Each structure stands twice: as C-alpha cells, then as structure tokens.
Amino acid sequence: xxxxxxxxxxxxxxxxxxxxxxxxxxxxxxxxxxxxxxxxxxxxxxxxxxxxxxxxxxxxxxxxxxxxxxxxxxxxxxxxxxxxxxxxxxxxxxxxxxxxxxxxxxxxxxxxxxxxxxxxxxxxxxxxxxxxxxxxxxxxxxxxxxxxxxxxxxxxxxxxxxxxxxxxxxxxxxxxxxxxxxxxxxxxxxxxxxxxxxxxxxxxxxxxxxxxxxxxxxxxxxxxxxxxxxxxxxxxxxxxxxxxxxxxxxxxxxxxxxxxxxxxxxxxxxxxxxxxxxxxxxxxxxxxxxxxxxxxxxxxxxxxxxxxxxxxxxxxxxxxxxxxxxxxxxxxxxxxxxxxxxxxxxxxxxxxxxxxxx
Amino acid sequence: xxxxxxxxxxxxxxxxxxxxxxxxxxxxxxxxxxxxxxxxxxxxxxxxxxxxxxxxxxxxxxxxxxxxxxxxxxxxxxxxxxxxxxxxxxxxxxxxxxxxxxxxxxxxxxxxxxxxxxxxxxxxxxxxxxxxxxxxxxxxxxxxxxxxxxxxxxxxxxxxxxxxxxxxxxxxxxxxxxxxxxxxxxxxxxxxxxxxxxxxxxxxxxxxxxxxxxxxxxxxxxxxxxxxxxxxxxxxxxxxxxxxxxxxxxxxxxxxxxxxxxxxxxxxxxxxxxxxxxxxxxxxxxxxxxxxxxxxxxxxxxxxxxxxxxxxxxxxxxxxxxxxxxxxxxxxxxxxxxxxxxxxxxxxxxxxxxxxxxxxxxxxxxxxxxxxxxxxxxxxxxxxxxxxxxxxxxxxxxxxxxxxxxxxxxxxxxxxxxxxxxxxxxxxxxxxxxxxxxxxxxxxxxxxxxxxxxxxxxxxxxxxxxxxxxxxxxxxxxxxxxxxxxxxxxxxxxxxxxxxxxxxxxxxxxxxxxxxxxxxxx
Numbered sequence: 001x002x003x004x005x006x007x008x009x010x011x012x013x014x015x016x017x018x019x020x021x022x023x024x025x026x027x028x029x030x031x032x033x034x035x036x037x038x039x040x041x042x043x044x045x046x047x048x049x050x051x052x053x054x055x056x057x058x059x060x061x062x063x064x065x066x067x068x069x070x071x072x073x074x075x076x077x078x079x080x081x082x083x084x085x086x087x088x089x090x091x092x093x094x095x096x097x098x099x100x101x102x103x104x105x106x107x108x109x110x111x112x113x114x115x116x117x118x119x120x121x122x123x124x125x126x127x128x129x130x131x132x133x134x135x136x137x138x139x140x141x142x143x144x145x146x147x148x149x150x151x152x153x154x155x156x157x158x159x160x161x162x163x164x165x166x167x168x169x170x171x172x173x174x175x176x177x178x179x180x181x182x183x184x185x186x187x188x189x190x191x192x193x194x195x196x197x198x199x200x201x202x203x204x205x206x207x208x209x210x211x212x213x214x215x216x217x218x219x220x221x222x223x224x225x226x227x228x229x230x231x232x233x234x235x236x237x238x239x240x241x242x243x244x245x246x247x248x249x250x251x252x253x254x255x256x257x258x259x260x261x262x263x264x265x266x267x268x269x270x271x272x273x274x275x276x277x278x279x280x281x282x283x284x285x286x287x288x289x290x291x292x293x294x295x296x297x298x299x300x301x302x303x304x305x306x307x308x309x310x311x312x313x314x315x316x317x318x319x320x321x322x323x324x325x326x327x328x329x330x331x332x333x334x335x336x337x338x339x340x341x342x343x344x345x346x347x348x349x350x351x352x353x354x355x356x357x358x
Numbered sequence: 359x360x361x362x363x364x365x366x367x368x369x370x371x372x373x374x375x376x377x378x379x380x381x382x383x384x385x386x387x388x389x390x391x392x393x394x395x396x397x398x399x400x401x402x403x404x405x406x407x408x409x410x411x412x413x414x415x416x417x418x419x420x421x422x423x424x425x426x427x428x429x430x431x432x433x434x435x436x437x438x439x440x441x442x443x444x445x446x447x448x449x450x451x452x453x454x455x456x457x458x459x460x461x462x463x464x465x466x467x468x469x470x471x472x473x474x475x476x477x478x479x480x481x482x483x484x485x486x487x488x489x490x491x492x493x494x495x496x497x498x499x500x501x502x503x504x505x506x507x508x509x510x511x512x513x514x515x516x517x518x519x520x521x522x523x524x525x526x527x528x529x530x531x532x533x534x535x536x537x538x539x540x541x542x543x544x545x546x547x548x549x550x551x552x553x554x555x556x557x558x559x560x561x562x563x564x565x566x567x568x569x570x571x572x573x574x575x576x577x578x579x580x581x582x583x584x585x586x587x588x589x590x591x592x593x594x595x596x597x598x599x600x601x602x603x604x605x606x607x608x609x610x611x612x613x614x615x616x617x618x619x620x621x622x623x624x625x626x627x628x629x630x631x632x633x634x635x636x637x638x639x640x641x642x643x644x645x646x647x648x649x650x651x652x653x654x655x656x657x658x659x660x661x662x663x664x665x666x667x668x669x670x671x672x673x674x675x676x677x678x679x680x681x682x683x684x685x686x687x688x689x690x691x692x693x694x695x696x697x698x699x700x701x702x703x704x705x706x707x708x709x710x711x712x713x714x715x716x717x718x719x720x721x722x723x724x725x726x727x728x729x730x731x732x733x734x735x736x737x738x739x740x741x742x743x744x745x746x747x748x749x750x751x752x753x754x755x756x757x758x759x760x761x762x763x764x765x766x767x768x769x770x771x772x773x774x775x776x777x778x779x780x781x782x783x784x785x786x787x788x789x790x791x792x793x794x795x796x797x798x799x800x801x802x803x804x805x806x807x808x809x810x811x812x813x814x815x816x817x818x819x820x821x822x823x824x825x826x827x828x829x830x831x832x833x834x835x836x837x838x839x840x841x842x843x844x845x846x847x848x849x850x851x852x853x854x855x856x857x858x859x860x861x862x863x864x865x866x867x868x869x870x871x872x873x874x875x876x877x878x879x880x
Contacts, residue, residue: 216745217736224733227722233678234711234719235734236701 005350007294011287011335013342015301018334022327031318043311044304050311052180052193056265057277058296058303059195062202063257064281065299066209067250069290073213074246075226080126080141081254082278083148084119088255089262090152091118093160093269096173107175108197111263112256119255120248122148127247131240137247145278156271169270177264196264205253206292212249213292222246254278280328286336298335305331375437376401376533376564377422377453382431384417391417393588395431399533399581404555404565406575406596409585410608410808411779415568418585419535423455424448435533454526455535460518464511468504468521469493472528489528496527500557501550515663516547523554534558535566540574544663545836545869552578572601573837584608609809619820622844625654627689628797628828629675634683634694636670636852644670645681646852652797652828657819659843659860660832662872667852668832669714672801675830676711677704688796705734710790712783714801714832720786721774728756728770731789763788764814780811791818798822801832816842836865850874 023033044054064081071078078084095114101107126140156168180187180195189195213219225232225242232239262273280302287301288294309324334342377399384392391414399405409415420426422433424442433440435451442448448455462471472493473485490506497503504513504520513521519539526534536555540548555565555578567579575582576596583593584607592607606612629652636645645667652658660668673679677700685692687707693700704711713719721730732741732752740755742748756770763784765777774782783803790798800819804812819842823829833839839846840860848855848871855871870876 211746215747215749217742217747218745220729220732220736220747224722224725227724228718230715230719231722231733234676234701234713235736236677236703236705 002350005346007289007291010339010343010346011294011298013346014287014335014339015331017342018327018331021334022330025323025326025330026319029318029323031316036312036316036319039315040308040312041304042308043315044308048188049190049193050307052189052195053307053310054300054303055180055199056194056196056260056303057306058299059199059202059260060257060277061280061284061299061302062206062296063253063260064277065284065288065295066205066281066292067253067257068281068285069288069292069295070209070213070222070253071246071250072285072290073219073226074222074242076130076243076246076250077138078123078141078247078250078254079138079279079282080123080144080251081257081281082274082276083141083145084122084251084254085257085261085274085278086145086148086152086272087122088115088119088258089269089273090155091115091255092258092262093170093173096175096263097160097170101175104175104177107173108177108201108259108263112201112259115255115258116252117255119253119258120251123247123251123254124244127244127251130247131243149272152269152273153271156269160269170268172268173263176267179264194265196260198260198264201256201259203296205256206296209253210292218245254281283332283336286332286339301331302328374401375399375434377566378434378437379418379422380432380434382418382421382428382433384421384426384428390588392421392428395585395588395590397583397590397593399564399566401436401564402559402562403580404559404567404578406567406569406579406582407585408569408572408575408582408604408608410570411806412587412808413585413608414588415585416537419455419537419566419568422448423453423535449529449531452530452532453535454523454529454531454533456519456522456526456537456539458537458539458541460522462510462518462521465509467507467509468513468524469506471510471521472506472525474525476529492528493524496524499561500554502554514547515542515665516544516550519543519551520554531563533564533566535568537568538570539567540569540571541834542664544872545865546873548574572604575604576601586610605809611810617816617820617841619842620824622656622823624656624844625826627651627653628687629830630684630686631675632684634671634674634681634685636667636674636679636681638670644852645674647683648849648852648854650847650854650857652830654796654828655823655826656844657823657829657831657842659839659846660830660849661836661839661846661868662834662849664834666849666872668801668849670852671849672711672714672799672830672832675704675709675799676713677701677709701734702737705793708796710793710795710798712786712790712798712800712803714805716779716782716786721782723775724773726771726773727760727765727777727785728753730774730785731756731759731770733789735789735793759785759788759792762792763818778808779806780808783807783815784811787815787818791822794825795827797828797830799830799832802834803831804833804835804838836868839868840865848872 026033026036044050064085067081068078091114092111095111096107122144126137126144129135129140130137160170161168162171177196177198180189180193181191183197213223221237222242224235225237225239229239257277258273262269266273284295284298284302287298305328309327312319313321313324375398379395379397382392382395395418407415417426421428422442424444424447427443433442440451442451463474469486469489473489477485493506502520502524504517510518539551543551559565569575579596581593582596582604584591584604586608631648631650634645634648635643638644648671650658662668670679674681674694675685681694685694687709717723722733735741736747741752753770760768760770765781765784803815803819807815819829831842843860845857846860846863847857848868850872851874855874855876
C-alpha cells in the first residue's frame with residue numbers, strides 16, 4: 001500500500017465520513033448542513049480574525065498532541081495532558097510573577113523552563129508508579145488530572161489570588177508576548193488576536209520531536225521499547241529509564257501548552273487554563289499517527305473545528321455548543337476509534353489493485 | 359467431469375483415499391502461500407508433509423481444518439466433496455488436529471479437557487463417564503495410558519500431547535493431523551508417540567504428519583509429500599527415497615546434512631559459572647546451582663527439553679535476568695545483581711548473544727534491517743554521533759553484512775518482519791558474530807530456519823570456534839547439539855545432569871539424561 005494512502009487518504013476518508021454523519025445530525029435538527037459547513041469553514045479560515053483563533057487553538061493542540069505522540073512511541077498512553085498542562089500553567093505563573101522580567105524573550109525562555117518542569121513533574125509521579133510499582137498509567141494519569149484541577153482551584157482561591165480580589169486568578173503578568181498583529185501587521189490580524197509567537201515555538205517543537213524520535217539514540221530506544229519490551233531488555237535498554245524519560249518529555253510538552261494559553265493569551269493564571277486541550281491532544285495524536293507532521297495537520301483541523309464551531313454557534317443559534325461538541329466527537333470517533341473500519345477495505349482495495357497490476 | 363475422473367484414477371491406484379485436495383490456492387496479500395496444490399492421502403497410511411519454514415505446510419493444513427478458506431480448489435474427504443468453512447465442519451468430517459502449541463485448559467482434568475466442547479446434554483456426568491470408558495479402552499489399545507483425573511498442569515508435555523490426541527479420537531476423528539509434534543518431546547517420548555501413531559494407523563486411521571525433521575519422515579511415514587515455496591514439489595513412497603533426496607527437493611539444490619569441522623583445540627578458560635541460581639518473577643527457582651566452564655576455541659552444547667532452565671541461563675549470562683552465584687569472564691567476575699540494562703556492559707565485555715527467539719527478543723520486527731543491525735550496539739561510537747544515531751554508517755554496515763551473510767533480499771530498508779525466518783536469523787547472527795566476541799551465547803540457532811541457512815549458520819559457528827572464541831550453544835535439536843558441540847552438557851529441571859563428549863555418547867544416553875534419568879541410577 002502506498003504511503004500516501006496511509007497518511008493522507010485514509011484520514012481524509014475518515015474525516016469525510018465524520019462530516020457526512022455530522023451533516024445528517026445537522027439536517028435532523030432542521031438546519032441546512034451545507035450552509036453549516038460553509039459557515040464553519042468561513043469562520044475558521046475566512047478572515048485574518050478567524051485564522052488568528054484557529055492557529056491559536058492549533059498551537060495548543062500541537063503541544064498536547066506531541067505529548068501524547070511521544071508517549072505513544074514507548075507504548076505509554078499518557079492521557080494526563082490536561083493536568084500536566086494545568087501544572088505547566090502554574091509553573092508559568094510562578095516564574096513570571098517571581099521577577100520583573102526586562103524583556104519578553106528572556107521571560108519566554110524562563111517561562112518555558114517553568115512550564116516544562118512543572119508539566120514533567122506532574123507526569124513523573126505516574127511514570128514512577130508505573131516503572132517501579134506497575135500501576136497502570138492510564139488510571140494514574142486520569143487521577144492526576146483531577147488532582148491537578150483540585151490543586152489549581154485551591155491555590156487560586158487560597159494562595160496565589162490577588163489580595164482583596166473577588167476572582168480566583170493571579171495578578172496580570174508584567175510581560176506580554178508579541179502577538180500576530182505585532183509581528184505581521186500587514187496581514188490584518190486584529191489587535192486582540194490570541195495568536196502569538198508561541199505558534200513558532202510549537203513548530204520548533206514539532207521538528208524537535210521528529211529529530212528526537214527518528215534521529216537520536218534515545219528515540220531509537222524509546223521506539224524499540226514501544227515495539228517490544230522483551231527485545232528492549234535483551235538489547236540492554238532499561239524499561240525504568242525509558243518510562244521515566246519518555247513521560248518527563250511528554251509531560252514537559254504538555255506543560256508548554258500553557259505558554260500559549262496562560263502567558264500568550266490570558267496573561268494571568270485563571271481557573272481551568274487548559275480548557276480540554278489535553279484531551280483533544282489524544283485525538284490529535286491518534287489522527288496524526290504519532291508523527292509530528294500528522295500531529296500538526298490534525299491540530300490544524302481541530303483548531304478549525306474549534307474556531308469554526310464557535311462561529312457556527314454564533315450564527316445559527318439552533319446549533320448549540322453541544323452540537324459542536326457532537327461534531328468534534330464524531331471526528332474523533334471516525335479518525336481514532338473507527339480507523340480500522342476504513343483502513344481494512346482500503347488496504348484490500350490496494351492489494352487487489354497491485355495483484356491485478358502484477 | 360474431469361474431477362470425477364481424477365478421483366477415480368486415485369481409487370484405481372488400489373487404496374481408498376481419506377483426503378484428496380485438488381488445486382488448492384491461497385494467498386495472503388501479495389504472498390502466495392499455496393499454489394495450485396493437489397495431494398492424495400490414502401486411507402490407513404501415515405503421510406508426511408515436509409518443507410522448510412514458510413513453504414506453506416501449515417497454511418495447507420489450516421485450510422483442511424477450516425481455519426482459512428482457500429481462494430480456489432476443492433477438498434474431498436473419503437471421496438465426498440466437502441466444504442470445510444470452520445473447524446466444526448472439519449470435526450464433523452472426521453478430521454482431528456493436534457497443534458504445535460497445545461490448546462488445553464491448564465486447571466481442568468484430563469477428562470474435562472477431553473469432553474470440552476463435545477459435552478452432550480446439560481449435565482456433565484453422562485459425558486464424563488462415557489469419556490472415562492472410552493479412555494480406558496484407548497489406553498489398552500494404543501499404549502495411551504493417562505490418568506483421567508489428573509489435572510493438566512501437573513502433567514508433562516508429552517502427556518499434554520497425548521491428551522490432545524485423545525481429544526481428537528473422542529471426537530471420532532478418522533484423520534489425524536499432527537503439526538510438528540516432536541518439537542517439545544524428549545527422544546523417548548517421541549519414540550512412544552510414533553508407536554502410538556503406528557498403532558492408530560494399523561487400526562485404519564489416517565495420519566498426516568507435518569514436520570521439518572527428515573529423520574522422523576524416514577522413520578514412520580509411508581508416503582511423503584515435499585513442499586517448497588507454496589508448491590507441492592513431489593510425493594514419493596518413503597521407502598523409495600533418502601534423506602538427501604528429500605533435502606534436495608525441499609531446498610531445490612544439494613545440501614550438506616553434516617557439519618564439517620576439525621577437532622577443537624581449546625585454549626584458556628573464557629567462561630566459568632559456579633553454582634548459578636536464578637528465580638523467576640513468581641519466585642520459582644529455574645536454575646538450581648549450575649556450574650560449567652567453556653574454553654576458548656570450543657563449543658559447549660547444552661542439550662535438554664525446552665523449559666528446563668536453558669533460557670534462564672542465557673538471560674542471566676546475557677545480562678537481563680538476575681542470579682546468584684559466580685560468573686567469571688576471562689577471569690573477571692561479572693555482577694549478576696542488576697536486572698536491567700546490563701546487556702550493554704555484557705556486550706562491552708565481549709559477550710555476544712543470539713537469543714532463542716529472534717522475533718521476541720533478537721529483532722524489532724517493525725524496525726528496518728539497518729536499524730536492527732545496530733540493535734544492542736547502538737551506543738557503539740561507530741553507529742552514533744553524539745546523541746544522534748549515525749544512520750548512514752548503520753546502513754552501510756548493513757549492506758556489507760547482508761552481502762557477507764547472503765541475506766535475501768539484500769535491502770537494508772525492508773522491515774525485519776518482511777524477511778523469511780532464515781534471513782531474519784542471518785541478520786541477528788551477522789550482527790552478533792561480526793562483533794568478534796570472546797564468548798558467543800547462541801540459543802536455538804536454526805529454529806524455524808530453512809535448510810540452506812542452517813548449513814550457513816552452522817559454518818559460521820564453527821568458524822568462530824576455529825578463530826579461538828568460546829561458544830555456548832543451547833538447542834533442543836539433538837542432531838544440532840551432536841553435530842556442533844565439542845562437549846555436551848545436558849540440562850534437566852534447572853540442573854546439569856552430566857557432561858559427555860559427543861564421540862562417547864549417543865542419543866539414547868542423552869535422551870535419558872534429558873528426561874532426568876542417570877544411567878545406572880535406576
């Protein structure tokens with residue numbers, strides 16, 4: 001089977017099926033599905049305003065998607081991206097509030113260190129429990145999402161809230177990242193666009209993950225462990241080390257998502273800074289087949305669904321917030337869970353083609 | 359109706375046919391596993407099917423037993439055209455199958471296993487007493503004694519197999535297919551099995567024996583069919599053929615069945631093992647005080663039935679299981695306490711290891727051949743640059759190794775899983791032997807490997823020995839142990855039962871040791 005079928009055609013068929021079923025649902029509630037799609041696409045990519053939000057969401061999903069993808073290569077299912085990113089937000093806030101940072105670039109580097117350290121720390125505990133105690137990583141990372149959420153609420157309400165303020169959030173950071181309007185003034189992004197330089201950081205992260213997985217010795221060991229633990233043992237690769245290192249990297253990547261949302265957009269730490277991006281990252285990694293290029297494309301798709309969905313909700317009140325979630329869920333269902341439903345017939349088709357050609 | 363004609367021709371040969379396959383073809387994706395195969399199996403005979411790994415024997419039998427559906431072709435059972443869409447249909451047609459890996463419920467008794475799936479009515483009692491009577495009868499007729507109330511997990515492997523045969527007979531199988539039945543048996547257990555099979559044949563049952571062992575074919579079959587690359591290349595009467603001829607039919611060229619080697623000239627001691635003990639994850643002792651030594655320029659063969667501690671011995675020496683005791687390499691003690699990642703220091707100290715199971719341990723099946731060439735040696739400066747892998751160097755090295763070891767196809771960019779068993783093994787052997795180690799650990803070097811590659815791998819092992827290296831050879835194939843070893847140690851139940859020189863022992867003596875019996879002790 002040609003490679004382009006695997007990485008392009010099959011995801012596109014999956015996507016088309018998801019949209020088709022979504023269309024049926026939209027038609028069922030009495031709206032025109034073609035109009036709905038038009039509004040969705042136009043809202044997502046039809047204006048610099050739309051692009052600003054789409055790419056902002058994309059940035060979030062790239063980080064959380066890469067985090068899940070890296071763990072997948074070691075056959076670890078890290079679904080704790082939500083909590084790790086939340087802790088990353090805490091790291092960002094603590095770093096940025098600690099000092100009066102003279103320039104955004106230094107602040108960005110320092111905040112990245114804080115985000116990665118806190119995210120990695122939050123992943124390290126489940127990793128340690130798995131490596132040393134055999135606790136199932138899916139269970140522990142889920143539980144750590146709840147613990148992270150509770151911890152953030154406690155801290156925001158009792159500890160790091162601005163004295164005398166009624167709202168559970170930290171003070172505004174003294175620095176802000178250049179947004180798309182500052183960097184590319186001629187494109188016409190509105191002043192308020194959330195898209196900021198973190199987008200470039202996420203592209204660098206894609207490249208770095210690609211190099212890590214396919215070019216470094218560590219990546220070689222991670223993949224070997226993911227394919228076969230007995231073989232890894234034979235080759236002198238320590239499972240404890242691989243589990244720990246992989247989860248630290250994965251948690252660090254999740255944490256980086258907070259750079260975009262907390263430092264770039266909110267410019268202060270608020271309740272629930274992650275907004276579900278940790279979970280979307282799972283779908284993004286699945287759809288992107290754990291490859292950074294695939295993750296980028298899938299993140300872009302989900303960014304469009306998020307932004308376009310918000311527009312659709314605004315334009316067509318009959319299509320509520322919940323409907324948008326249904327559409328997104330259908331995309332996840334078809335691209336992730338029902339992947340084999342499409343894959344098997346397509347593979348058979350290409351095998352038969354080859355046979356006839358031979 | 360040409361079908362009927364051929365069929366009548368078959369009958370006019372004299373004997374009635376139990377099974378006739380006509381024009382069976384089956385492909386998996388682009389791989390054609392069976393190409394237009396026709397075969398006639400006469401009633402009341404033992405019919406051997408021999409062929410290299412991947413020749414399509416198992417596929418053919420799976421079609422006959424209803425696991426796969428043939429793309430084309432017809433099956434006749436006792437002259438009746440029969441469709442066999444699933445194993446229920448096969449059983450109904452009187453076909454029974456004994457698999458290579460037994461399918462028994464470990465914590466059920468023999469009786470319960472025999473009736474499993476063939477219970478009559480809602481109550482167990484009538485079926486059980488019926489089976490008990492039948493078992494007693496079979497025990498008398500065919501030397502098939504087995505305690506009907508014994509729990510399976512308490513029985514030996516040889517008895518497990520007997521229960522599988524009883525299961526088939528209980529289901530009134532007239533045609534019995536056995537897939538590599540002797541792989542897990544001691545020589546005396548194998549002899550017993552053959553006596554049983556001959557008894558069944560004499561009672562009019564038909565037996566199809568799938569094997570890659572030429573000796574078994576010569577010993578007990580009446581007719582033998584040879585398969586090569588999905589095709590049936592010949593069917594001959596066993597008494598009219600010879601092992602050499604069969605080997606040639608299997609491989610398609612002349613092969614040397616014996617290993618040419620000069621007497622060993624052992625040098626200084628390379629490996630000393632004293633009182634080595636190993637426990638598995640459940641705390642069961644797998645090695646119970648093993649002591650042995652190997653000198654430079656000699657091959658020590660470890661004979662024994664699979665599962666008597668050989669694997670654990672290799673794992674400890676290879677650095678991925680913990681043990682107690684003393685192991686010295688070139689006079690220096692090796693730390694046995696580290697559970698993980700000692701493989702790296704073992705390799706650095708000059709121990710190379712061809713593991714018993716290449717697909718589980720020796721290779722990453724999804725990795726390209728060139729990635730597998732560096733597997734375990736990926737920290738070697740030649741294969742890396744800083745934190746990165748030196749992929750170019752690895753690829754070049756793979757191309758060179760593939761040429762020297764005649765790996766086919768010589769394409770470093772194919773995944774390990776797309777090579778045949780023999781070529782996979784060559785990739786592993788090339789990787790380990792070309793490190794020029796002081797000590798080579800090699801487990802089941804030719805399991806599932808075609809005859810041509812066996813010849814080649816054996817030559818490489820002897821060449822390494824002649825270059826003054828120590829070799830620890832673990833194999834369940836006695837022929838292989840006898841052919842390659844300079845000394846033979848027999849393992850049973852985690853202990854060395856004794857050491858023999860190949861020139862001063864025979865298979866009978868080794869077979870007794872493998873079963874835990876010391877000659878003269880009885």
